Amino acid sequence: MKLVRDVLDKQLIDRENCEMGRVSGLIMHVGEKSQPRITHIVIGGETLWMRIHPMLGRISKRLARWWGPKRDGPVRIPWSRVETVGRDIKLDVRARETGAIDWEIWIARHIIEHIPGGGEKGEEEE
């Protein structure tokens, strides 16, 4: 598997087939004696913008503090949760429990559900 070609920027799907973003970055463990290995998949605007320029990453982090769902740092998903890498990357997680779709839920709750026809309140709780 070629990490940049086959993993980075790929669509992530949870166990309920919910689209939970794309791979923004990867965390690698480089031990002195052991072989380097991928430990986590990272999802989040900060990591994404950092790939263009570190300053953009910092701006994205600051903006996220002012507005939207609150969380510390980007979402990290252990590599052990990766089920398959194919057209998409299928993860053995529930998207809403990882924080990857916090923005989706926040926008639904704070904006979309307040507009008539947007969807029923509390439907996301299921």
Added chain:
Amino acid sequence: MSKALQIALGIITSIGGFLEIGSVVTAAQAGAAFGYQLLWAILLGVLCLIFLVEMSGRLAAVSKHTIVDAMRERFGFPFFSIVLLGIVLVAFLVLVAELGGIGLSLQILTGIGFPWWAIPVSFGVWALMWKGTFSLIENGASLLGLFTIAFVVAAVKLHPDGASTAHGLLPTFPGEDKAKYGFTAVSILGASISPYLMYFYSSGAIEDEWDESYIPINRFIATFGMSFGGLLSMAVLVAAALALQPKGIDVDKFEQAALLMTTALPKWGFYLFGIAMLFACLGAALEISLAIAYFFAQGLGWNWSENLQPSKDARFSFVYTIIIFLAAIPLVMGVDPIKVTLMGMALTAATLPLAIVPFLFLMNDPIYLGEHRNGWISNSVVAIVILISFVLAVVSIPLQVLGS
């Protein structure tokens, strides 16, 4: 649904959805100022569009990826963000033009000025997106768009000369007004080769769950749908050449474009023009709004489908909601939709390499298309037309801006 019916429906929706304010205004301007001389630009643009639309459908059917999806995956976020910025800015300008086109059509039909229509029109377009399904938007709007066949009726009733029309299909150099000629040619190419159409089409193929068995259907729809659509653009140009050029009328205002219909159909041509343009611009506004929302959602990996309830793809619905209402602002302030249209079309042509070059790389990538990847003919046709459009745009846009 049988395959024959799918092909027929695909072709009909392509015809009904082909014309929009950009293609009508640019073709009308070309006919009014240069007679049949710029027919070649429509021919070239439509030829390129046939190849691009076929490729968009083939990519979706074989790889199950939309163009945006594959672009983000293959080229990574840094490059994707540049394409996103360029394409969305230009598509936004085109959306302003289409909403303005609906407003101008309503102005013709009711006498109430277009700025007054900006908010109700945006609200109407948004409400259709909010409540409608993908097939309602694709089929409903396009079926209403069939009113644009009235342009063919107008052109035929004006009895165009076959030999001069055929002569216009070959590129010629203008005697005078070279800058305007170049700018109009670029605007026509930009209006014909609209990247948003490709994003909409490939997303539609995924929404309709196409697989490899759809490759022949896709080829039929792309070839015949876009060819017949292109004939509508040519009909506008021919009608303008016959109705407007002899009287020395330049198309700077929407009402002047309506005259190409009233000469052929004096009694109700004006209203027919208004209704045809209303539906044509409505269909285009819906498609562009969806294409912009698709671009964000697919590129960033969000849930997306026009068939879902808005709370199920909240970020996708939020994007089109914001975009549609932002697009109303310049119109409320009275910005001339015709000027926005012309600039939007020329900028579309100028940014075509940004949209098309990475797409061509994808279409030649065995990872995505395997044995179905592009052959040399499709690669060459698209590359040459994009190069011509880009060079013409780079040369003529500054000349036009300086000139005006």
